[in-house]
Amino acid sequence: MIPVHYISAEPLTLSVVNTLITQAYTLELSPDAKKRIEDNYTFLHRKINRHEAPIYGINTGFGSLCDTAVDPEHLTQLQTNLVRSHACGMGPEVPLEIVKIMLLLKIQSLSYGYSGIALITVQRLVDFYNHGVCPVVYQQGSLGASGDLAPLAHISLALIGQGHVYYQNQKISAQELHEKLGWDPIVLQAKEGLALLNGTQFMSAYGVYSVLKAKRLSYWADLIGALSLEAFNCNEQPFDALVHFIRPHHGQIQTAQRIREFLQGSDLQSQPDKKVQDPYSFRCIPQVHGATKDTLRFVAQTMTTEINSVTDNPNVFAQEDVVISAGNFHGQPLALTLDYLGIACAELANISERRTYQLISGQRGLPHFLVANPGLNSGLMIAQYTAASIVSQNKQWATPASVDSIVSSNGQEDHVSMGANAATKCAKILDNVASVLAIELLTAAQALEFRKDRTLGGFLTQVIHALREVVPPLEQDRILHDDMMVTLKFMESFDIDSELIDL
Numbered sequence: 001m002i003p004v005h006y007i008s009a010e011p012l013t014l015s016v017v018n019t020l021i022t023q024a025y026t027l028e029l030s031p032d033a034k035k036r037i038e039d040n041y042t043f044l045h046r047k048i049n050r051h052e053a054p055i056y057g058i059n060t061g062f063g064s065l066c067d068t069a070v071d072p073e074h075l076t077q078l079q080t081n082l083v084r085s086h087a088c089g090m091g092p093e094v095p096l097e098i099v100k101i102m103l104l105l106k107i108q109s110l111s112y113g114y115s116g117i118a119l120i121t122v123q124r125l126v127d128f129y130n131h132g133v134c135p136v137v138y139q140q141g142s143l144g145a146s147g148d149l150a151p152l153a154h155i156s157l158a159l160i161g162q163g164h165v166y167y168q169n170q171k172i173s174a175q176e177l178h179e180k181l182g183w184d185p186i187v188l189q190a191k192e193g194l195a196l197l198n199g200t201q202f203m204s205a206y207g208v209y210s211v212l213k214a215k216r217l218s219y220w221a222d223l224i225g226a227l228s229l230e231a232f233n234c235n236e237q238p239f240d241a242l243v244h245f246i247r248p249h250h251g252q253i254q255t256a257q258r259i260r261e262f263l264q265g266s267d268l269q270s271q272p273d274k275k276v277q278d279p280y281s282f283r284c285i286p287q288v289h290g291a292t293k294d295t296l297r298f299v300a301q302t303m304t305t306e307i308n309s310v311t312d313n314p315n316v317f318a319q320e321d322v323v324i325s326a327g328n329f330h331g332q333p334l335a336l337t338l339d340y341l342g343i344a345c346a347e348l349a350n351i352s353e354r355r356t357y358q359l360i361s362g363q364r365g366l367p368h369f370l371v372a373n374p375g376l377n378s379g380l381m382i383a384q385y386t387a388a389s390i391v392s393q394n395k396q397w398a399t400p401a402s403v404d405s406i407v408s409s410n411g412q413e414d415h416v417s418m419g420a421n422a423a424t425k426c427a428k429i430l431d432n433v434a435s436v437l438a439i440e441l442l443t444a445a446q447a448l449e450f451r452k453d454r455t456l457g458g459f460l461t462q463v464i465h466a467l468r469e470v471v472p473p474l475e476q477d478r479i480l481h482d483d484m485m486v487t488l489k490f491m492e493s494f495d496i497d498s499e500l501i502d503l
């Protein structure tokens with residue numbers, strides 16, 4: 001039996017979102033959500049019918065055309081035109097797992113009953129989700145200010161039977177989808193196009209996806225860092241709890257504790273020829289990885305607030321008998337947060353590449369480039385080049401998008417967040433972080449081939465044994481790209497208890 005998640009006033013958590021998108025849940029609107037949507041819709045249309053005063057986006061144009069009145073008989077056409085005209089996305093397609101999150105978050109936001117949208121329209125979004133229908137959305141086009149207009153327009157196109165979707169692993173026209181499923185395209189009523197297009201679901205979907213991925217990468221950074229500590233014959237003292245309780249940043253304490261747990265059962269501390277101090281990339285793992293964890297905690301809190309918010313405009317308050325045009329669609333909280341997340345996670349790659357460099361440098365009894373007969377063999381020399389190249393690219397992508405703003409809509413929208421650009425480049429940074437960590441994992445595992453007399457911590461031993469089932473030790477030069485890609489896939493598929501990666 002397929003489990004059901006009821007869309008209600010109960011707040012979404014990142015953990016719940018992760019469960020919904022990774023397991024075969026279907027969505028259903030709760031009775032309370034249906035009532036809120038219907039009551040709000042009824043109130044709005046009564047208000048439209050009994051008032052001739054302009055209400056932005058309902059009987060007026062949009063953006064700088066907000067003072068242009070629209071005749072009542074054209075209100076449906078107005079909303080359809082809005083969707084068509086705003087479907088201006090460009091660039092690569094948004095990954096389907098992120099489109100799925102967009103659908104979920106849009107449904108959640110509309111379910112609160114402040115958007116004036118018809119129940120049938122929200123239900124069709126639910127149908128999309130439950131049938132695995134993902135509209136084709138493009139990564140470029142949103143300024144992250146009046147919501148994510150262009151990306152959400154491409155979602156909305158599919159509702160009215162236009163644009164393209166992915167269905168059953170095929171890209172087809174929305175018209176063909178409706179024919180296959182026997183659906184009639186939605187006829188948008190007053191305010192509905194605006195309710196669908198205004199909102200931050202593109203930015204917040206990327207944000208949720210990125211936080212969930214960053215949490216997992218943060219765990220891997222600690223795990224791989226512990227393997228590198230073993231391989232480089234480092235001191236354990238920098239991870240002593242006493243050190244971190246006198247500088248009690250939460251992430252720092254957590255990182256040191258996690259490293260101590262990874263090293264349990266290891267004979268690292270009893271190894272001879274210890275250096276007085278280790279390079280910062282080893283010694284300062286708690287401080288660097290911990291700062292990223294603290295950032296992640298802040299970002300997760302911001303994203304949780306956002307995905308439980310109403311971010312379209314205008315907002316319809318039935319009980320107060322008022323429709324208010326304001327600015328909840330502005331993406332500044334997300335823009336700053338996504339920039340912060342990208343910067344923080346880029347640091348995981350920065351310090352990882354430095355550990356890789358140290359491991360291949362021929363120090364502490366390890367051969368140059370971690371291969372027998374160096375010279376004839378280049379070993380892992382160029383793997384570090386690749387890591388350095390990726391880290392450099394991350395430094396460029398970590399430049400904040402949120403410090404920029406370009407005037408749009410003929411001056412009406414004179415400050416924009418650029419949060420959508422922050423969102424897409426943050427996701428790229430995280431892909432790069434995963435690649436750099438995979439290179440360090442490959443490097444640390446190879447270095448440990450020259451420490452066969454060593455006893456590792458129990459869990460680290462399990463990880464190395466599992467990796468060796470898919471990536472054999474490097475005895476002579478071979479195509480390292482293949483090893484690196486297999487290692488990356490190994491990290492993605494390795495079963496880690498989700499409770500362990502919580503911050």
